[in-house]
Amino acid sequence: MTTLTRQTLSHLDWLEAEAIHILREVAGQCERPVLLFSGGKDSVCLLRLAEKAFRPGKFPFPLMHIDTGHNYKEVVEFRDKRAAELGERLIVRSVEDSIKRGTVVLKHEGESRNKHQSVTLLEAIAEFEFDACIGGARRDEEKARAKERIMSFRDEFGQWDPKNQRPELWNLYNARSHKGENIRAFPISNWTEMDVWQYIEREGLELPSIYFAHQRDVVLRGGAIVPVNVPLASGEVINLPKPGEEIVDMQVRFRTVGDITCTAPVVSDADNVAKIVLETATTTITERGATRLDDQTSDASMEQRKKEGYF
Amino acid sequence: MNAPINHQDNGLLRFMTCGSVDDGKSTLIGRLLFDTKTILADTLTQIEKTSRKRGMEAVDLSLLTDGLQAEREQGITIDVAYRYFSTGTRKYIIADAPGHEQYTRNMVTAASTANLAIILIDARKGVLTQTRRHSFLAHLVGIPHIVVAVNKMDLVDYDQAVFDRIRADYLAFAKEIGLQREGHDIRFIPMSALNGDMIVDRSDEMNWYNGPTLLDVLEAVPAAHTEKAESFRFPVQYVCRPQASDDPELHDFRGFMGRVESGEIAVGDAVTVLPSGRASKVKAIQLGNDKLDRAIHEQSVTLLLEDEIDISRGDMIVKSSEAREPVKQLDAMLCWLSETPLSPARTYIIRHTTRESKAKVGAIEYRIDVNTLEQQSVQGLGMNDIARISFRLAQPLCVDAYAENRATGAFIVIDESTNNTVGAGMVA
16 A cells, blocks of 8 residues: 655755754754744744744744844844844843953954854843754854754753764764753754855745855955954944055955854955855855855965956 | 745755765865865865875865864764755755764765765775665665765776776675665766766766766666655644634634645545544645645645634544554664663663653563674664664554655654664664
C-alpha cells in the first residue's frame, strides 16, 4: 500500500521546509523561546518562515532586537514597522542601557559596540528567562561557523564550547536544557547568501532601503568603503571622517546591515532584488570579506574591485 | 495547488566525503568548490598567499578546508563540517567527516543525513582497512549511493590496470558485507583531485575511462525518498489552536503541524493517529496561506482533520492502510557517541521523531568491530562502539525498520543528567 513518489522539492522549497521544521521543534521543545529580529535580510526571512510555520496562530515567541544604538535608522524604522504589521510583540534591549548599568564598559567613546551586544543579550535572556534564542546565522558565512550545530547549546554563562557540542543526527534535534542554560537555534544554517536572496525574491519580501543601491557619502579607509556622517534616529551623527580623508559621493548598497561602525557597503547599481540576485551570482567577493570591517581578514576586496575598473 | 515540482531546479543533494587528508579529501572538496566557481576571489587570494608562504607552486586547494588541520594542532575535537555549493540546477550540502577510526561517531553523524557517500581511495595504496570501515558505516547508516573515488591517479601514471585492480578488490569486499546483494549503487571513478581530472572536467590522461565525472554522478543521482515506495509518516510537532484569535472562524481551528517524513498524503485520505489508533480523514492541507491538494516527503505542512480528535505533539499521523502497531521494545544497531560509557543499569531518554520515552537497556547482543566486522560479546559500550542492542521503553513508539524508513527508523539516546545526545540508534 506504500506509494512511490518521484517528485522532489525544489531547493528553496526544501530549505523552507527544513527551516519550518526547525522552528516548530524549538516551539515544541522549549518553554520560552525568542526570535532575534534585527531588521536584516536573514531575520526578515526568519519572520516569513515563522509565518509559514505558525499561522493562522500567533508566533509562540516574541521578537527581540539587541540595539547597539548605532543602527541605521532606516533599519530601525523597518524593524518596528514589520513587527507591527505582523502583530507580534517586539522587545528591544539596548547596549546603551548596559553601559548605563556599568555592565558594558567601552574602552573609549568611539569603540564599536558590536561585540558588546552579547552582554546585553545575556542580560535579556536572564530577564525574560528565555531558554532558546532563534537566530538567522548561516554556516556559509565563515569557516568557523561550518561546524556550528542547528541547535547549539550554551552554558549558563552563554558560552559556546566547541569541544563539547552535542552530536546532531538525522533531523532529531535535541533542544533540552537545564534552568539557566539555553539553546541557540539556527533554522537557516544550511542557506547560502544566494539562497537568501532567491527566497526574498520568490516571496516578495520587503527589506530596509539601504540594501538597495543608493547615493552615500563615504571615505576609502584601509581597503574598505566606510560610510561617514551617518545620522541616527536620535539626531546624533556618527562615523565622522578623519582629518584629511576625502569624502566621496558613491553609489553603494549594503550586503549586511549590522552596527554602523563595523559594516561597510559595496559599490553597486543593483536597485532591486532581481539585480541583487544577479550580482550575488557573479560577485567575486565573499559577503563578510566585502562588508564586515570587524572580521575582515583579506585584502583582496579592494584589489579585485580595482582590477574590474571601479576606480 | 499541488506539491511543487520544478523542472529546472533539480532539488538538493546531501552527500558526505569519507577519507583522510592523506587521501586528498580536502583537495577533492576544494576542487569541487573551485571548479563549480563557489570559491570567491578574496578566499582564493588568501589561500594563494598561504600556499606561497608554505613554499608551494600551485594553489593548495586543501587549505579551503583547513579548519580541520588547525583543530588537530590545537587538540580540539575534530568535527563534521558542512559546506555548500550549487551548480545552478542543484544545490549541494557536503558533510565533511574526518575518517580516522576514533571518529566513527562523526562519520555516523555525517552519514545520517547523506544520500550519497564518496569513499576516497589513494590509488597507490588501494583498498585499506579504513576503506572497509567507511563502506561498512555508510552501509549501516543506509546511504543508498556510493562513489568510490580512486584518487591520485596522476601518481600511478593514470594506469588503467591500477584502477581495475582496485575496483575488483573493492567489489569482492562489498560482496562480503552484503553491499551488492542489497542492490546498492556503487560506482568507481578514477581521478586526480589535485589536477582536476574527472571531478568536474574530464581528462586527456584517462581516455580509457568512458564513465561519468564525479559531478556528472552528483547531478544525476536520484534525490532522497524517490527510489522506493514509502509509507506516509507525519509526526506531529505542534498543535495550532488560535482560540483567542480576533477571527471567530478560527475558534474551532485545529491544525496539526509537522513535516511529511516519508510518503505522501492527499485531501480525503483516511488516516489513523498513533499510538491511540483513532481514525479520521484529511480535511485540508495548508502551507502558509496556500491550500494544497496533496503533500509529499520532506514538506512541512499543517493538516486539518474531519473529526475532533485529541492529538498532541509526539503523536504520529499515518495512512490507515499503512498503520503499524506501536512497540514497547526496540531492537536496534546503536552507535555510542559519548565519552561516558553506556551503563546498562541507567535509565536514558530515547527521542524518536517528535516523541520521547524513558528507556532501559534490555541486552547488548554483540559489539561489531568496524574494521573486521567481527561480532564481539561485551558488557558495556564506549565512545565510537557500534552494537546490536535492545531497549525496553516506558512509552510506546511508532517505529519502522531503519532499512525501510530512515526517518521513522532512527532515534537518539539522551542522558538526562547532562541533556547530552549520547547514542544514535537504527531500528533493526
